[in-house]
Amino acid sequence: MTNLKEFARYGVKLVALAQDDIEMVRQWRNDPKIANLMLDKTYITSEMQQCWFDRLQHATDQFYYLVWFKNQPIGVASLIKVNRDAGCCEPGMYIYVDEYRNNIVPFCVAFALNDLAFEELGVSQLFGKIFANNQPSVRFHEACGYRHYETQEDGLGLYVLEPEPYLAARAHIARFIRY
């Protein structure tokens, strides 16, 4: 388990999700603009959210962070299915605040999360799942260095990111992050 409560890079701060955050996060997650991006689109009730958060406190294989940018919470980032023996996990993120949902900010968040996974958790592979018809997300992941290795029958593309291609890809874009 990581005791890391904060991780700041690229102008972004990842802060471990706290009890006071979960109602705001639940409302973000249930907003169609976010829910429609999720593989699981189930509506989350307050009770479901609280149960999930309580379980999270004891979990050693998943970590959720509130994303802060310019002194405001803008989204959520996560590392799930953390397997230290296999040295892998699955990063995830969404940005709720419209002003920052595109452009360079998603790269800032993704890079902070990837750095945290590779450097602090010590994993060597990050896995991603993207529907093939979600071309903007495919392009984003490929720009971050992800490699496509399989497409499931349901059209879900499976991607993997390893340190070397990540660092090369990050260097191309992080040079524009001048905070």
Added chain:
Amino acid sequence: MQLEQLFSDALGIPVEQVSDVLSYQGIPQWDSVAHMGLIAHLEDHYGILLDTDDIIDMSSVAKAREILKKNGVEL
């Protein structure tokens, strides 16, 4: 080289398609990834370094023109 031509080259679209109203995400070709390529193209061509906040604010050709002028570029 005209600003319109730089946008055309960076986004891979005909120069006729570039006007001040062309906006970020207004066409599929101008997404987050292409935006980074566009910024690199503009910085290399004009020999400037843009603030990250200006990169975020560059939401249209008109806005790009304004930001470039603010950074001392004569257009």
